[in-house]
Amino acid sequence: MQNSTGIETRGPDVSRSRELPFTLQDIRAAIPPHCFEPSAWRSLSYFFLDIGIIAGLYAIAYQIDALWFWPIFWLAQGTMFWALFVVGHDCGHRSFSKYKWLNDLIGHLSHTPILVPFHGWRISHRTHHANTGNIDTDESWYPPTETQYREMPKDVKFVRYYLTLLAYPIYLFKRSPGRKGSHFLPSSPLFKPSEKWDVITSTVLWGAMIAFLAALTYTNGWLFLVKYYLGPYIVFIVWLDVVTLLHHTVPSIPWYPNDNWYFLKGALSTIDHDYGFINPIHHNIGTHVAHHIFLGMPHYHLLTATEAIKPVLGEYYRKSSDPIWKSLWTALRDCRYVPDHGEKVYYQADAKR
Template sequence: MATLFLSECGLRPLPVLHAQPRTSAISSHKPPKFGFLNKTNKRVSLDLRLKARKWELKVSAPSRVSTDEEGAEGTVKELAQFDPGAPPPFTLADIRAAIPKHCWVKDPWKSMSYVVRDVVVVLGLAVVAAYANSLIVWPLYWAAQGTMFWALFVLGHDCGHGSFSNNPKLNSVAGHLLHSSILVPYHGWRISHRTHHQNHGHVENDESWHPLPEKIFKSLDNATKILRFTIPFPMLAYPFYLWSRSPGKSGSHFDPNSDLFVANERKDVITSTVCWTAMAALLVGLGFVMGPIQLLKLYGIPYMLFVMWLDLVTYLHHHGHEDKLPWYRGQEWSYLRGGLTTLDRDYGLINNIHHDIGTHVIHHLFPQIPHYHLIEATEAAKPVLGRYYREPKKSKPLPFHLIGELIKSMKKDHFVSDTGDIVYYQTDPNLSGSSTSK
């Protein structure tokens, strides 16, 4: 049973210890005779057939019995041999083949039903909060509405991947309405996010929360380092990223001439920038109608909480695991190896609200799978992934445990080496408060 268990986990089973069977007293062969030498060096034989049936055991015993401690130590040694940076013993096609065919089917009616659900909740929350106008209700509204803005973002994100439907026009219209409503340039972000997926796990080419090479990290002034690695500042980074990207890179998601885009994508970027500008103008008009304070309470604060959700989720899907995970360069990088460094996260009750985006590994490898099939696809793929899949920690109803994961990562995941094709995060002791680098 232990051998079967280990083999299912992808580990080399422990060697089987074969026992030497005892000779049965009822065997057709004569039992062996044992003897000793007497003083005259003559052998005296002893017949051991006496009453054999009374003491015979019909089991065989191993030549050596290992203790529980020895078995546990052997298992630990086996587990310690796993190298997350090693090429996996399976291919992308192997994972794809394990996923049921219906998981790839996109149902536009089902996708639209989620849009209707979320929009109704967003409008309902706003009406209730404005009507109640209570000091008790407003904080509850901000938390709930900020989460719902994040849910709208995830649906627009699915439109950008084409997992919303097989109709590009429907994806574009729904994506623009969903993303523009929360001040996200749909095509601008869609294209940069596509770059992120195509280069996930690559030090230089990744686009989202990629590590800083040591040279770039050390060139940053202290204020920039504090803003990037000290909570809560990194959780407010998204609007700045849209305008100017990450340190070491330049360009804007609103500029059609940015090096984020190629020539035939510029019209799409202009369209999204126009839609974003129209939404910004609408908010300014609402500010004149209802007053800036009311607009801040109904839209501004929920928007800030949405940004915090976005930064938290996108960061923790690529950082903060208890074991160090590799980043790649050069020929060591591949789409599969980069995707296997992503992490699933459990958000408790929020899982359903934000459309299971925490089921992230399979999403990164196969972004065409609709969000409502991600859980089933992940379960089907786990036997193939083996130890390359890292089971997320179970969350309580609200995922407060992830705040601790975020803080720990921000204290130790600062930069990677300028050289090497497989690198791991290193720690700046001046930022972490530690005297040693990890």
């Protein structure tokens, strides 16, 4: 893993890009123009492929219905739930197609079945991308300062550091520590008044999915729910938390206070990971650096774009050489908080634990 390079000069946002040896325009010019063009048909092919595999796995599980098979099914189906989430992720970034109505339709069809409120998530995720690497304003997996960490209530600390891989459903209702608001309520500080009906639409559809699952449980029993839905859902949540955590939780990646942050510097405070044979299954979501710089790029162009920008970024491009299990262990063990002060700070372990 390459060490990070810090930028410490202060100045207005307009001129700060000069702190880096390249500009956003330099990076964009290195990428083939077709990488910025979404294809509705190609995007739809990934959506229908995922849906087809999910349906096939359900058919197989129904036919086999054996105790030994359920853990295998949960792992496979939960991974496909995660792949479907990534398709909806493109919809949220408007990189699925050029058509807003199609992005919203497929976004809801991808996210509602896996209990993600599409618009609520889309808007908070937009906040994350607009503030990546900013300690004060980032939305997800941002570090607490040491003082905040020491003063953190025990229940909050337990969820964040010991239920890390199951935290996403809680985040939807309560956001992260220090950030108030629910992804389901249009009155949440996450949303603008103009986004009210988008939020309500996704919340109503999320509620309808809950009602559908409740009806299935009432008709077929709790064991049916566990076998066919809850097991895969938990695997999906673990995938979501693992991948999003590892994108931004690495001891060598810098974080910046608001007055020493700007977009491009923050966008470079992320890292690519290699998930091996899982890469094509979850649509190469591990190629995260290029995605953070140009969030409107379809997932199927990220590998090409990444190869194109490496010579421009040089040492500012980061990719972990560690296996995923080791990166995860390091993040959980050594990334607890950042120092209270500094123009550029890094995660530290808690020696007092």
